[in-house]
Amino acid sequence: MAQVSYPGVYIVEKASGVRTITGVATSIAAFVGYTRKGVPDKAVAITSFADFERSYGGLDRDSPLSYAVRQFFMNGGTQALIVRVAINHATASWVLEDGTPDDVLDVTAASPGTWGNGLRLTVQHTGVRNPDADFNLVVSQLQPDGTTLVPVETHRNLTLDPNSPQYAEAVINNASALVRVTRHAGLVFAEAGLAVSTAIAFPLAPTNNTIGGTLDGTTPFLLTLADSPWNNIGELVTAATDAITAAGLGAQLQASETGADGGAGNGHLTLESLTAGESSSVMIAGGSFGGLSATIHMGLANGGREFTGAAEHRPDVVSNVVPSSPGADGTRGGATNLVGNELAKTGIYALLDVDLFNILSIPETFDMTTGQVAGVIPPATALCELRRAFYIVDAPAGLALATIGGWANGASQSRNAATYFPPVRIVDPLDGLRPRAMAPSGTLAGIYARTDATRGVWKAPAGTDATLNGVLDLALPVNDLENGQINPLGVNVLRSFPAYGRVAWGARTMKGADAQADEYKYIPIRRLALFIEESLYRGTQWVVFEPNDEPLWAQIRLNVGAFMNGLFRQGAFQGITPQEAFFVKCDKETTTQADRNLGIVNIQVGFAPLKPAEFVVITIQQIAGDLQ
Incomplete structure (x- = not known):
């Protein structure tokens, strides 16, 4: 309400109540593992493989992570987080x-x-x-x-x-x-601000009050300081300044500092032998000595801008000094090092300091035994569930078609994880361009990012559009019947088709076995739900501490509804109308008086997801013809 005091027209602006909810990123990939260089146990953001080469040394034969990051950017990734995990490393x-x-x-x-x-x-x-x-x-x-x-x-x-x-x-x-x-x-x-090699104890009452110095590096002189004992460095500087003035040496010291040719001289003044037997000296050096404290910018009169001992204790002149202690790259750690410590935020827990990541890849599990992998997958999936992220699990290399399904069902039952089979084979620039089998997670993370950018997070990252760029071949060819053995177990297959090349041919989570009939069996549905959850979590922070009544509920319905309607218009949900595609409910039915008394507001959001057409059935029938 405007403050009215005179007859006339008053303009009042009123807030509309619209608070736009912005969708979060969906394809920031976090990679955890060994690299040749880089800061250990810290998540660092990069936006290209060139960034990775500068900060982490580029491709390295002992670093599966380096190949995964290269594949990620080659397949459409744009944002990545790198967590270097190494043991026995040293810093030069x-x-x-x-x-x-x-x-x-x-x-x-x-x-x-x-x-x-x-x-x-x-x-x-x-x-x-x-x-x-x-x-x-x-x-x-x-x-x-x-x-x-x-x-x-x-x-x-x-x-x-x-x-x-x-x-x-x-x-x-x-x-x-x-x-x-x-x-x-x-x-x-x-x-x-006053440094000395040995602390001066004040009050200082030396047995010898003289100061030895040189005018030009060769001509000695001697000053006698009065008014001792000195209670602080300021009194000491004042005594030295008075002694210079009394001896009439101010002009000579200034000329000595300037030099005969007008350039910088080498004159200096050393406060030595201030106490009997004291080996540590206090160096006073700098510009001219017309007024010791002010002219050479030393002491309390100048707030300690420079300090006693500046010339003495600065590094001596050296050229191209090699490290006294060499650095070492270190080696890969095991499962324990990859997981790290939650309190110390090492290993995967370095990602706790990151604002947002959506995809997790730990390529080193490809080179582990099934027992070692069992120590990595549970904490990694738990972290992803905590942070609303998705884990692309790399199965151990030794698994075959007959064993991958059983391993997958025992390794994890998380909706926030998926695994792929078989491994991919890429051309290795470090091995004469020979093929190298490697974990597929980096390649798939890039496909996730590419699909999100071109179609949306609700589109399955699979099909003929999900080509595996940079992949020379697959470690094992899989036919339709073999595909049918492991697909119902929640294992996604990588296939090779004529004309299309290598593609991702599955879109199930590790909770996606047919026997479980989970509502989040498909990757796009789970990732869409994670996207909506994270976006609404961040977009409704303004609600906290607002008056919990119908005006607030109406604003919530308006803003959340606008966000969901925007997704509907992009084709993220089933249904012809918004009413068929989603609902947002926040009123006195969802938030009872008891909830209001407890400071709780309940918001219910529902959506009808688009399930991928995993099985296409074409029925062909002959027409009998005209029997008339």
Whole structure:
């Protein structure tokens, strides 16, 4: 209601109550298994096989996952998530030292693997903003010829001051795709932003108040500091500044810093022997010394922008340093590693951190025994049921036509899973283009994605349109009679037909055996239900905490009904009219007063799914002719 105060016309905008429900993606495929490189136990999104090559090393003979991802994109996939699972891997690392030498910076490759062994590090002190405190770090990559180095990253004007915007850890760890750095634990910070090799204990009352220094690297001088004891680093800097002024050395120190030719000099001032027998010194270095604290940007007067010991503890100049500890690719883990730990979010449980995935593929089960596979399939199907995803199960390679049906019925009874037989054979670029038998899940995941994009998630990913791209042959030819033996057991067959080539010739879930008569026996019906569930789950979050009465129920019916009607118009349901295809019910019958008292609103959504025409029966009959 507008606030009315004067005669006239008032305009009031009122919300329509329409909240559009957007359908979620249906073909984001998650692949779990071993790769040659990449961050372990973390789901990373990619959108092409080129992304996979850059981040995970491309095809690898020991990585069934790499071939599955290639097949996925070759068959129409567009979005994938990769979870690398490897054991006994190691990360290439370096330790950079200062001139003392003391360890000052720990550097590691961005992810484990032998790929990091080809990285080289270079530290530069010239060409930086502040030659006495800053440094550049150059990361180079050794080329395949074993001799050529190509600079890939250059991080400029770095400092070890954590209060600086050019702090090495912050700059490199946020900008670099190749390395990660941490300041070595040996550095001790006495005050915020003030670093020394050994902490200074204040108040400081040295027995020797003199400061030894050089004007140009060769001419020595001596200053005597007064007003000790000093209670903090600020008082120490003030005493040093007063001593420079009293000795009349400000101009000389400034000239020393500038250099005879107007360029940068090498003058510096070292606070040494502040306590008897103290071996650790405090280095004050930087620009001119006209006013020590302000001019060289050090100390409390400048908020610790640079810190005592900056020049001492920055990495010393080195060129193309090889890793001190080499990286290792690691090896495949077993079933336990693939499954991982739910609390630690390793293995398949790394997908718990992902907002959405629709298809799960674990190609390594193809190379396992039936006993090992039995440790992978139950937790994988449970995860898919939790996240409303669909698991394409790769059966062990040793199963034959006579045993695949019994294995499938014992392996899983999940509506959110399907298995295919026989394995596919592809041309292997790493083996002289010879055929290689491999798990079919990557190929089928691509077909799912292609079918979703061209026809919709309600269309069975099977038939003559579901051609297996990139598949040279099938590991075992299957005829009609053999197909008829395992299809009623819920095993989907891959067939080869003249003219059409290799195709997917089945669309049943692992709950799809005829004997079970499950309402979700078909893959498209189950995946359509998962799509509707996830879309409505996300699209009705606005309902929470709204007043639970007829105006809310009417809005729910309007918005959910509009979403379902949109699917009907696309051909997702049976029926000629919307009333025959779906219903949305939310009123006082579904939500009783008792429910309202408990804060519950009940929404009932029903739909008439399109069942695939799995069996086509053509009846042919002769016409007797005209008997008249």
